[in-house]
Amino acid sequence: MARPAYLHRRPDGRYCIQIRLGKRAQEIHGRPLLRVSLRTANFQEARRRLVVNLGWAVDIVQAPGLESPGSN
Numbered sequence: 001m002a003r004p005a006y007l008h009r010r011p012d013g014r015y016c017i018q019i020r021l022g023k024r025a026q027e028i029h030g031r032p033l034l035r036v037s038l039r040t041a042n043f044q045e046a047r048r049r050l051v052v053n054l055g056w057a058v059d060i061v062q063a064p065g066l067e068s069p070g071s072n
Helices: 023-029 043-062
Strands: 007-009 015-020 033-037
Touching: 007 043, 015 043, 033 043
Parallel strands: none
Antiparallel strands: 007 015, 015 033
């Protein structure tokens, strides 16, 4: 079965969400990728958790106010 986009398997077998950051986000975070553990090594569970968590991960990457998180 093909692995969904944004799903990455680490060498220890655990899965994580992996999304490439834009230039501005890279400058702020100092890294080209956002990686967040899904805390499972089971592929089916990782797919389920990816669907549940992908929305907020994409929101973080595309957030207009990355320079000042928490300030409104």
